[in-house]
Each structure stands twice: as C-alpha cells, then as structure tokens.
Amino acid sequence: MSGHSKWATTKRQKAVVDAKRGALFTKIGNQIAIAARAGTDPNMNPSLAMVLEKARLANMPKANIERAIARVADKSAAALIEETYEAYGPGGTGIIIEVATDNKNRTMPEVRHTLDKNGGRMADPGSVMFQFSRKGVIFTPDKSEDNLLLALDAGAEDAEEVEDGLEIITSSSDLMKVREKLAEQGINVESAELKYLPTSTVPVEGETEEKLEKLLDAIDELDDVTAVHTNAA
DSSP states (O other): OOOOSSHHHHHHHHHHSOOOOHHHHHHHHHHHHGGGGSSSSSTTOOOHHHHHHHHHHOOOOOOHHHHHHHTTTTSOOOOOOEEEEEEEEEGEEEEEEEESSSOOHHHHHHHHHHHHHHHEEETTTTGGGGEEEEEEEEEEEEOOOOHHHHHHHHOOOOOEEEEEEEEEEEEGGHHHHHHHHHHHOOOOOEEEEEEESSSSOOOOOOHHHHHHHHHHHHHHTTTTTEEEEBBBB
C-alpha cells in the first residue's frame, strides 16, 4: 500500500509554498499544543517530535512553537480537542477530515457548510473510515534503490520510488523508530507523519477531478482543519 498520489504531492508542495503562513502556523500550533499534553520533551514524546519536525520544515518561528507548547500549562487557554469527520466527495470519493478545535459547535457546521457548498456531504461515522488505515508516512527526496532497501531493513512495511523522491510506509507505532534509523544512515527525511491511507482507491478524472480538488482545497483552508485525506486516485 502506498500513500503517494497526485493529491499527496499537491498538499506537500502547498505546505511548503503556502502564502498564508499565519494560517499554516496556527494549524501546526494547534497540533503542537495537543501533542504536548503527553509531555513537553520531544525526546520522550514521539508525537510532539513529529509535529515539531513539521514546524521546522514550515520554518515556523521559535516563538510560535514555544507559545504553542506553553498552552499546556496555561489554565486560561481554551482546551483543544481533536475530531475526525468522514465525508463523501464528487465521484463517490471518500474523505477523512482531521480537526483541532476549541469549539465543536463552530467547527462541524463550518466543515458541513464547506462540503455542501462544494459538492460533498458529511457521512455517518464509520461509513468511510473502514476504507482507510492509519499509517506512518515518511518522505525523503533521496531516491535510490539502496535507500529503499535501507527503509525496509529499518522496519518499514512498504517503500516505493515516486516522482520527487522515496515514500516509505510504516505501521503507526513504528513511524518514529523507522525515521530515526533512516536519519542515522544519513538519509534526508523531509517529512514523517501519521496519515489515513486508503485501502483501495476511486479513480477520478476530468470535471470530477476538478470538483474534488476545489472541495479539498476549500476544506484544507478552514482554520480548524489540520489534515485532509482522500481515496481518490
């Protein structure tokens, strides 16, 4: 199974060149604040280490990172919760939407409205999720047969060469272990994060593809949304 698709590539490029840096930092800051609840030392908290790596790749200012971590001790700060919504998009595609919010009564209507406005609709819990698996996804631009074999030796479930590098799939629990082993071998790990990967895909093209891309972009731009996944191919 591979998480790589044109959708993954688009989102990776979007994260790097996104002109709305403030919105991007807010999303990452919320993820940091949630991860830090399990401990503020990234050496002891793999989830926090992963999000801090994402912040580094996005060139997030140190002050922003420190403020996000400090929210754990700030009793006056609104509590953030993680929610996962399921939806259908154009062409019968499945969509998983991850959010971090301090107000579910605001976030869910926003997501629902965005779906309805752009040709999608909310789905009942479990009706879409069964088509996905939670996996670790590592990306490195260091594409080579040797690095692919190193990834498998490090404990990856799968690895494949893609257009712009090498994509490595791990179990959700082995993500950081594999990432660390690759880094020890001198491999440049550009990203390492947990994603919902489809167990099967739905082909889309033409007008349906355009509508789906518009929908995914609209959802991704919502302040409380931290990640969007689809089984479109």
